[in-house]
Structure formats: structure tokens, C-alpha cells
Amino acid sequence: MPELPEVEIVVRELRGQITGKTIQTVQAIWPGSVEQRVDRSPVTGQIQRIDRRGKYIIMRLDETVLVVHLRMTGQLLFFDDTRPAVDGHVRAIIYFSDGSCLQFKDVRKFGRMYHLVSEQEVMKNVGTDALEMDSGHFRDMLKNSKMGLKAFLLNQKHLAGLGNIYCDEALFLSGLYPGRKANSLSATESGRLFRTIRDVLQAAIDNMGSTISDYRDTKGNKGNNQNYFKVYSRENMPCKHCGTRIKKIKMAGRGTHFCPQCQK
């Protein structure tokens, strides 16, 4: 579910909710969801600051870091009081010394909470955050890749943060066919794609993220951006630009929506 905009909303809320709080214990209800990679040290300490790169949430403690990736169905739910798991899908709970808690709910169990010395242990293949990228670097990466655009944009090592939804949206608004080779773009097309990606992500943040089914913010609220999709989930519906039926095909292993008329 969560791509860059959804993770950004969660991070912004968490900053206000848990910065400065001290972790008392972490209860791993489903052990597979929590990876302890710090020898002889339980997860404790004060949360100094919270960062985000791509879809990763990085909570910086005194000596270590707690990194969370929500993958498909993960949610971080904050509560002012101490309470047991709110339902059977809660995989871990962080209890703070002031009595509040953060519950990590994840239906499909793909998400992870990592306790690490450095976030690089799990983020060595994650590139520059999509909102921190500059157009020159983006153009250089495109020029040096023979991948199709869809696969290129989904690959987190180039640009971190885009997932299936915002890839399809950005390619539609750029007028680019998802199978188009990255190194075939002109300077104009590259610049347009760069700006479109940034605008699509920013608009989604302004709309509190997209909720297809599982995404919730830390208070359990859904996003609103799903009401503004231009192509994603619009198979067989008329293109908002030209009226042609939107097609859905499988590309780079993912459902890919596009307008056969507008995207070349």
C-alpha cells in the first residue's frame, strides 16, 4: 500500500507523536516481523529524530536505529494509552515509558521492523529519495539505463519512493508509454517526467495519501488521494484526456494502467 506519500504522512505524524519519547519495551507478537540485528542490546532508548528515505521509516535512537518498512499492508497506529493488540493482525507493539504505545499492524506479514546499528544494513540498495532528486542526476540515470520506464521507476536504487500507483500516474501525466526504454527519452521528455513525478507525489501528500484498501495513517484515518487517480484502477474506463479506453497489462511483473492513445 504505502508508497512515498503515505510513508511521508506517517512520518510527519510520528514526529509529533513520539519524538523524545523513551522506548521501554518492544513486544514481538509475530517474531518474523521484528529483526533484531544489534547484539546483546534490547530495543530501548530515546527517539532523537525520525527520517524517511523512499518508503523506509528511520527512527534514530541514542545508539541505534529502528527502521520500519510497511511493505504491502503495514500500519503504524499510535495510542496515547497502554493497550494490548487492537486486533489479531498486530505483529509488534512499542511501549513508551510515558504509557503511550505504537502498534505495528500488518495483515500479510511482509512488513518489517529492524533494530540496527546503522540503517545502511538494510538500505544499501536504496537510492536518493524521489523528492530529493535533482533533474540532472535523474536525466543521467535515465540515459545510462536500457530498462523499460516502468521497471526503471519501480526500482528503488534509481529513485526511491515510487510504487505501482504513482508510477502509472506519473507516466500517464508525462505522456510516456510504460514500456518505453529509459535511454530513449529526449531532454524535454526527461525533464517533464522529473517534474511530473514530483508533482504527483506532492499532490498525494497534500491529499493525505491514497487508500486502496489497507493504508491508514497513525490515527487509523484513510487518505483521500485515491479519489483523484487519472489512470490507476481505471481499466476500461475512458481516458480523462482523450476518451480512449484505459488498458491494463502486466509489465515488470505488475498491473500497469495506461492510455494507448496518449502515452507514446
Place this chain on the structure above:
DNA sequence: CTAATCACCTGAAGGC
């Protein structure tokens, strides 16, 4: 290097 497939999991939705 690039592309395709599978694996990891559970639940919802559609076909029969």
C-alpha cells in the same frame, strides 16, 4: 545488465 518468475503471506472478489 535486463527481464521474468517465484517466494514470502493473507484476504477479498469473481467464476462455477
Place this chain on the structure above:
DNA sequence: TGCCTTCAGGTGATTA
């Protein structure tokens, strides 16, 4: 109602 198949926002390993 029930069974079976397919699909889902992600990523990493493996195999052509």
C-alpha cells in the same frame, strides 16, 4: 453456500 483461482500497494533471490 462452498470451492477454486486470481489478484493485491513491495522487495529480494534466482534463473534465463
